[in-house]
Amino acid sequence: MSFARSIEQTDPPRPPRETLPTMYDLPSEDPEEPGLPDEFHDFQPELLRITFQPPSHQPEQVFSASDMNLYYDVRYPNWYKRPDWFGVVGVPRLYEGRDLRRSYVIWQEGISPVVVVELLSPGTEDEDLGRVERENDQPPTKWQVYEKILRIPYYIVFSRYTECLQVFTLQAGQYQELDLREPKIWMPDIGLGLGLWQGEYAGIHRLWLRWYDAKGHWISTEAEQERQRAEQERQRAEQERQRAEQERQRAERLAERLRFLGVDPDEDTP
Incomplete structure (x- = not known):
């Protein structure tokens, strides 16, 4: 067989998107993780999802999730973070327009979240606020992933225990905490604001994180x-x-x- 003949019979290389693991190949949960810490971690993300309605995008081009594996580095395809809630615009509501997502895989989706929310609890506070360092051979912290790898524009941290809202935005590639005059932040990128709302949701009256529109009305x-x-x-x-x-x-x-x-x-x- 000639050299030219052998080349003709060689299959062309497949694109990376087809050869890398997809959400169907990667685990969607870790049995070693303790799970959700309390009811607030159920209700608050649900309220965020329901009221996350960016006017610049049709509903079928908006996706949000809570406690879902977020795979972020193609070099280490099994590494992931699990945000309490995150929102993405410009991606199909359904995976490839046809399936409910099991995980969010950056190298498949091609778009990073525009905003991520972490709800502080005593066991996660240090990592959520970037106070934990990792060795070079260990996976990066949430803070490092959100800031350096995914470069998520808005990082929101809320403690239901102290009712403190902290907002971090990317400035020159690093998160800087905003000095909030009011417990709210307007995000012109998506035409929505996020703030603390006193009211009743799921039969519980308390302070909740909630989205509002350009007129200041709660969604x-x-x-x-x-x-x-x-x-x-x-x-x-x-x-x-x-x-x-x-x-x-x-x-x-x-x-x-x-x-x-x-x-x-x-x-x-x-």
Whole structure:
């Protein structure tokens, strides 16, 4: 067989995206991890997901997740972080437009999150705030991954114990904490703001992290929208009832005036 013939029979190299592991190949959970620490880590990310509605993107081009493996380095495909919540814009809501995600794999998706939220707990506070150092042969910390590898523009840290909100933004490649005059941050990149809202969610009244729009209005949940529609319908029904009562009173006053003039309003006119 000639050299030219052997080249003809050699398959062309496959693109890296096809040869690297996908979310189907990588584990989506670690049985050694202790899991979610409390109910707040269930409810708060859900409220963030429901109200994360960037006006610059259609809903089918917005993805967010909580407690999902985020694979970040193609050189070490088994390394991942597990943010309490993160949001991405410009990617299909479904993986490749057809499947629910098991994990978020950067080298498959091609787009890093625009914002990540960590909810402080006593066991994770030092790492979440960048106070932990790792040796060169160890995986990087969350802080290092978010800042240096993924370069996530907004890193939000909230403690439900102290009700303290901290916001870090990338400036010259490093996270700098913002001096917040109010517990909120506007993100022009996505046309949304994130702040602390005092109210009731999931039957619990407390401070929650919540998204708001350009007018400063908190983004409504579907349940709130339904309650608003029901209240508007109740108000319309009340207005109709009041108008009907006013008409009845006007008719009664007219009847009284006719009787005063000697005209029986109930008598049929010829």
